[in-house]
Amino acid sequence: MKKSLLEKLRYQLLLRPLGRGNPWSAERWESVYAAAGGTDYVNALAQLGHYAVLAGYVRHLAAGLPAPPRILDAGSGPGKLATLFASIPFARYVGFDLSETAVSTGNALGVPNAEFRVASFDGFETGERFDVIVFCESLYYADRPEETLRRFFSFLAPGGVALVSMYEKSASAARWRRLARVATTRDATRVTNAAGESWSVRLLSPIS
Numbered sequence: 001m002k003k004s005l006l007e008k009l010r011y012q013l014l015l016r017p018l019g020r021g022n023p024w025s026a027e028r029w030e031s032v033y034a035a036a037g038g039t040d041y042v043n044a045l046a047q048l049g050h051y052a053v054l055a056g057y058v059r060h061l062a063a064g065l066p067a068p069p070r071i072l073d074a075g076s077g078p079g080k081l082a083t084l085f086a087s088i089p090f091a092r093y094v095g096f097d098l099s100e101t102a103v104s105t106g107n108a109l110g111v112p113n114a115e116f117r118v119a120s121f122d123g124f125e126t127g128e129r130f131d132v133i134v135f136c137e138s139l140y141y142a143d144r145p146e147e148t149l150r151r152f153f154s155f156l157a158p159g160g161v162a163l164v165s166m167y168e169k170s171a172s173a174a175r176w177r178r179l180a181r182v183a184t185t186r187d188a189t190r191v192t193n194a195a196g197e198s199w200s201v202r203l204l205s206p207i208s
Contacts, residue, residue, distance in 0.1 A: 016170075020144065020146075021141055021175070027101065030097040030140075033102045039078045043052075049192075051080065053189050054134060057203055058163070062088050069090050071094070072126075073096070075096070076106060076111065080118055082111045086111050086112065090157070092130075093115070094115050095117070097116070098119075140166060140175060153183075164201070176202075184205050
């Protein structure tokens with residue numbers, strides 16, 4: 001369902017400056033991924049930097065674990081990170097997305113120990129526990145990013161962490177402040193590509 005002009009203005013003028021997210025419907029995501037070339041941007045060279053930082057963090061974390069990590073990718077799209085993380089390797093990878101096309105594309109990759117599901121931030125449930133939960137350019141699609149992060153902390157194994165990558169734009173500082181209500185930043189890296197686009201990647205632990 002398309003948002004009304006009033007809803008769009010309310011978000012841009014009131015909610016966005018406060019760090020609130022802009023949720024998209026499953027239909028909107030499906031229209032993106034099902035379109036011709038809809039997954040091209042995922043594989044674009046311009047995106048490589050922050051993907052590489054995420055993979056570097058996962059590799060570093062894995063080196064300190066007694067067994068290969070269990071990874072949850074919240075808002076996984078068509079599975080780009082699964083292919084990058086597979087070289088680490090992982091014991092288990094679960095990705096979920098609102099788009100059925102993205103999920104089908106991810107499952108078709110055939111990455112060992114990886115599984116993709118259709119789910120939303122609010123609807124995802126599992127009895128599994130994960131060493132790392134990744135939000136790659138997805139938390140700004142959560143209405144209240146800090147509440148979504150808090151919910152997903154409940155899926156962490158003891159000592160588990162979250163990795164959050166966000167494209168830097170005008171509302172980013174407010175969103176990071178919201179996340180600071182529920183999480184402690186253990187490390188942070190900023191990467192900028194040749195076009196001047198920047199992403200911040202942070203390693204977060206729940207506030208105890």
